[in-house]
Amino acid sequence: xxxxxxxxxxxxxxxxxxxxxxxxxxxxxxxxxxxxxxxxxxxxxxxxxxxxxxxxxxxxxxxxxxxxxxxxxxxxxxxxxxxxxxxxxxxxxxxxxxxxxxxxxxxxxxxxxxxxxxxxxxxxxxxxxxxxxxxxxxxxxxxxxxxxxxxxxxxxxxxxxxxxxxxxxxxxxxxxxxxxxxxxxxxxxxxxxxxxxxxxxxxxxxxxxxxxxxxxxxxxxxxx
Amino acid sequence: xxxxxxxxxxxxxxxxxxxxxxxxxxxxxxxxxxxxxxxxxxxxxxxxxxxxxxxxxxxxxxxxxxxxxxxxxxxxxxxxxxxxxxxxxxxxxxxxxxxxxxxxxxxxxxxxxxxxxxxxxxxxxxxxxxxxxxxxxxxxxxxxxxxxxxxxxxxxxxxxxxxxxxxxxxxxxxxxxxxxxxxxxxxxxxxxxxxxxxxxxxxxxxxxxxxxxxxxxxxxxxxxxxxxxxxxxxxxxxxxxxxxxxxxxxxxxxxxxxxxxxxxxxxxxxxxxxxxxxxxxxxxxxxxxxxxxxxxxxxxxxxxxxxxxxxxxxxxxxxxxxxxxxxxxxxxxxxxxxxxxxxxxxxxxxxxxxxxxxxxxxxxxxxxxxxxxxxxxxxxxxxxxxxxxxxxxxxxxxxxxxxxxxxxxxxxxxxxxxxxxxxxxxxxxxxxxxxxxxxxxxxxxxxxxxxxxxxxxxxxxxxxxxxxxxxxxxxxxxxxxxxxxxxxxxxxxxxxxxxxxxxxxxxxxxxxxxxxxxxxxxxxxxxxxxxxxxxxxxxxxxxxxxxxxxxxxxxxxxxxxxxxxxxxxxxxxxxxxxxxxxxxxxxxxxxxxxxxxxxxxxxxxxxxxxxxxx
Ligand code: SF4
Ligand code: SF4
Numbered sequence: 001x002x003x004x005x006x007x008x009x010x011x012x013x014x015x016x017x018x019x020x021x022x023x024x025x026x027x028x029x030x031x032x033x034x035x036x037x038x039x040x041x042x043x044x045x046x047x048x049x050x051x052x053x054x055x056x057x058x059x060x061x062x063x064x065x066x067x068x069x070x071x072x073x074x075x076x077x078x079x080x081x082x083x084x085x086x087x088x089x090x091x092x093x094x095x096x097x098x099x100x101x102x103x104x105x106x107x108x109x110x111x112x113x114x115x116x117x118x119x120x121x122x123x124x125x126x127x128x129x130x131x132x133x134x135x136x137x138x139x140x141x142x143x144x145x146x147x148x149x150x151x152x153x154x155x156x157x158x159x160x161x162x163x164x165x166x167x168x169x170x171x172x173x174x175x176x177x178x179x180x181x182x183x184x185x186x187x188x189x190x191x192x193x194x195x196x197x198x199x200x201x202x203x204x205x206x207x208x209x210x211x212x213x214x215x216x217x218x219x220x221x222x223x224x
Numbered sequence: 225x226x227x228x229x230x231x232x233x234x235x236x237x238x239x240x241x242x243x244x245x246x247x248x249x250x251x252x253x254x255x256x257x258x259x260x261x262x263x264x265x266x267x268x269x270x271x272x273x274x275x276x277x278x279x280x281x282x283x284x285x286x287x288x289x290x291x292x293x294x295x296x297x298x299x300x301x302x303x304x305x306x307x308x309x310x311x312x313x314x315x316x317x318x319x320x321x322x323x324x325x326x327x328x329x330x331x332x333x334x335x336x337x338x339x340x341x342x343x344x345x346x347x348x349x350x351x352x353x354x355x356x357x358x359x360x361x362x363x364x365x366x367x368x369x370x371x372x373x374x375x376x377x378x379x380x381x382x383x384x385x386x387x388x389x390x391x392x393x394x395x396x397x398x399x400x401x402x403x404x405x406x407x408x409x410x411x412x413x414x415x416x417x418x419x420x421x422x423x424x425x426x427x428x429x430x431x432x433x434x435x436x437x438x439x440x441x442x443x444x445x446x447x448x449x450x451x452x453x454x455x456x457x458x459x460x461x462x463x464x465x466x467x468x469x470x471x472x473x474x475x476x477x478x479x480x481x482x483x484x485x486x487x488x489x490x491x492x493x494x495x496x497x498x499x500x501x502x503x504x505x506x507x508x509x510x511x512x513x514x515x516x517x518x519x520x521x522x523x524x525x526x527x528x529x530x531x532x533x534x535x536x537x538x539x540x541x542x543x544x545x546x547x548x549x550x551x552x553x554x555x556x557x558x559x560x561x562x563x564x565x566x567x568x569x570x571x572x573x574x575x576x577x578x579x580x581x582x583x584x585x586x587x588x589x590x591x592x593x594x595x596x597x598x599x600x601x602x603x604x605x606x607x608x609x610x611x612x613x614x615x616x617x618x619x620x621x622x623x624x625x626x627x628x629x630x631x632x633x634x635x636x637x638x639x640x641x642x643x644x645x646x647x648x649x650x651x652x653x654x655x656x657x658x659x660x661x662x663x664x665x666x667x668x669x670x671x672x673x674x675x676x677x678x679x680x681x682x683x684x685x686x687x688x689x690x691x692x693x694x695x696x697x698x699x700x701x702x703x704x705x706x707x708x709x710x711x712x713x714x715x716x717x718x719x720x721x722x723x724x725x726x727x728x729x730x731x732x733x734x735x736x737x738x739x740x741x742x743x744x745x746x747x748x749x750x751x752x753x754x755x756x757x758x759x760x761x762x763x764x765x766x767x768x769x770x771x772x773x774x775x776x777x778x779x780x781x782x783x784x785x786x787x788x789x790x791x792x793x794x795x796x797x798x799x800x801x802x803x804x805x806x807x808x809x810x811x812x813x814x815x816x817x818x819x820x821x822x823x824x825x826x827x828x829x830x831x832x833x834x835x836x837x838x
Contacts, residue, residue: 015245018242031247033527090249207227
């Protein structure tokens with residue numbers, strides 16, 4: 001399909017983190033309909049307003065940089081679209097920007113993440129060391145569940161997909177910031193933490209929060 | 225959000241059920257709220273949010289200044305386990321506060337099989353289970369909905385029942401609560417004064433004594449409560465609240481669409497139908513109101529489907545005008561208009577065909593009984609001719625699937641009536657053979673039978689339910705009579721219908737059994753994932769309860785029924801008269817053809833029901 005003309009950059013936070021990818025699309029479809037901003041509808045038997053969200057976010061994650069594609073068919077200015085949509089969206093979904101799409105979404109290369117590892121009884125000493133050791137390796141091949149693969153999983157070396165990272169230690173949490181491959185294949189930060197916990201059970205956090213900060217295209221340029 | 229809750233949510237299925245935060249959710253500043261009401265729906269979020277009554281009451285109560293109404297649904301098993309493990313109480317979605325912190329907690333009782341969920345939700349919410357265990361700091365627990373007309377099995381657990389339509393009475397009740405609180409009155413004072421409001425039934429204020437044979441001897445009001453509690457109705461539907469501005473869930477629910485109520489009540493008196501009698505008399509909305517509300521609701525929600533949800537929408541006089549008005553708005557915007565409860569008559573069929581821009585591939589009819597004699601006995605005014613004509617119309621239009629709903633075990637039913645179902649299905653098949661637009665694709669005729677449950681406030685309230693073995697025999701008889709591969713037969717399981725029959729006409733002594741079912745793990749009993757017949761039978765045995773006493777016993781005319789202190793408008797002697805007509809297979813004209821003086825007219829000022837006769 002041809003590239004869609006317009007994009008929204010939106011945030012997902014708080015209670016909205018629990019809206020699944022499919023439900024989020026329905027939520028946007030209805031939000032467009034109630035906002036009065038007309039957008040392109042699919043043709044045929046079951047017509048509906050068309051929206052597409054790039055790089056589905058896992059349930060429970062928050063983000064500052066989600067991208068939704070659509071084709072505007074109203075005379076509204078981009079600012080007005082933003083304003084109207086924000087009035088029509090549920091709590092926790094907030095449109096930052098509406099603009100014309102210039103580069104196709106398949107050119108997205110990396111995502112910046114903040115991953116917070118929470119430890120109720122304080123960070124175990126083993127944890128930061130183990131994480132550093134893991135990320136310092138030349139290679140780390142893990143098995144990733146896959147419905148398509150015959151064996152039920154595929155093998156994936158996660159190290160080349162970690163482009164850069166840093167680690168901040170606090171008494172009861174580790175804040176792991178990383179730039180990870182976005183697609184083909186992408187690396188979900190949970191995979192790194194799962195690998196850490198499997199290799200070093202003492203380093204297993206009580207809870208992990210994942211937040212997407214920014215999207216990058218080719219050459220490390222912010223993607224819009 | 226509670227950090228403990230955050231952790232749980234990612235471990236359960238469909239967490240969006242438990243978060244709230246949807247579009248149009250109402251959040252109030254606690255500093256400006258003096259009374260908090262938790263509307264509890266004893267089933268899942270997806271089912272509860274599809275209930276129009278919930279949306280109406282949520283809106284009505286939240287229109288009151290200083291009052292905040294929130295929502296709470298029954299958690300699925302995985303969530304319940306997590307809540308209990310984390311020691312978290314069941315909470316309302318808006319604020320996240322536990323049910324125990326509310327002033328009032330109100331349950332909507334739509335079906336008997338949700339009763340165990342009521343107990344489970346009270347327990348999860350940190351509220352003492354029994355009314356008489358609740359202290360001054362505990363919420364007042366109220367319940368309304370169709371099952372509240374005979375809420376006796378829940379009498380130990382509910383402080384007061386709201387009978388009839390809650391739009392006005394809920395607000396009156398809350399106002400009274402605030403007043404009593406201001407005056408420094410206690411729980412008892414509130415309940416005593418609440419019992420004086422029309423439509424409020426406080427079970428603790430009625431003493432029930434029993435005869436040696438287990439039937440009720442007398443029901444005596446105490447604390448100044450009235451001997452007969454009359455239900456409340458909304459008199460003017462045009463002036464009543466309708467939620468055009470309502471919550472749009474962020475996750476898929478059962479009915480993701482605008483629900484328009486063309487009227488309350490039903491003009492027909494099908495003799496098995498509790499809703500038909502309990503919601504009398506019929507009160508329509510005007511065409512103008514409906515079109516306005518429909519358009520407004522579409523704009524506000526972004527829904528692309530409108531459905532007319534009333535008991536028998538095709539009886540609405542202005543149906544065509546409403547459809548025209550709505551179509552003018554809907555068609556250019558690709559919004560679908562649906563009429564779910566259609567009668568098998570020519571008018572409805574032509575209307576349906578106009579509405580269906582994309583042809584419906586399947587259509588449903590509910591003749592309920594297989595022969596004209598039995599249809600007359602139950603006063604289901606559908607003739608074979610109407611049904612076959614309607615089928616002809618839809619087959620000619622290209623439809624290739626018909627679903628037919630029946631009940632087995634109806635009073636006076638004989639084997640001939642059972643076999644009549646197979647005959648009727650075969651006739652539908654021949655209609656298809658003769659009239660199908662194309663026979664290439666074949667036809668699918670599906671027969672479903674449910675197991676008849678006699679309900680209070682119907683002419684069949686005195687009947688016994690047939691035994692489960694007998695139901696099964698009739699199922700087998702019918703199965704044996706179907707020889708056509710295009711006709712498929714589905715029948716409901718007997719177990720749930722039997723338990724439903726016990727509860728529907730139960731008295732307050734069933735409370736112990738209900739509690740035992742819950743204590744031994746009973747919940748979500750309307751879901752086959754959870755329902756256990758054995759658990760119920762064990763609980764009956766453990767509490768010395770004879771379930772057949774409730775389900776399988778014919779009552780005499782003079783027996784004091786457990787719900788005889790409740791007045792739905794229709795007089796018991798009218799119901800008895802209808803029962804006699806049923807035994808003679810004599811039909812009763814509908815309210816529009818002729819008023820039979822059932823008693824419900826007294827609820828309307830001027831004492832005449834139908835708008836045209838006034
Ligand atoms: S038409 Fe009959 S079955 Fe339907 S709601 Fe009315 S009385 Fe009940
Ligand atoms: S009083 Fe007459 S018109 Fe009114 S509900 Fe009863 S039978 Fe129908």
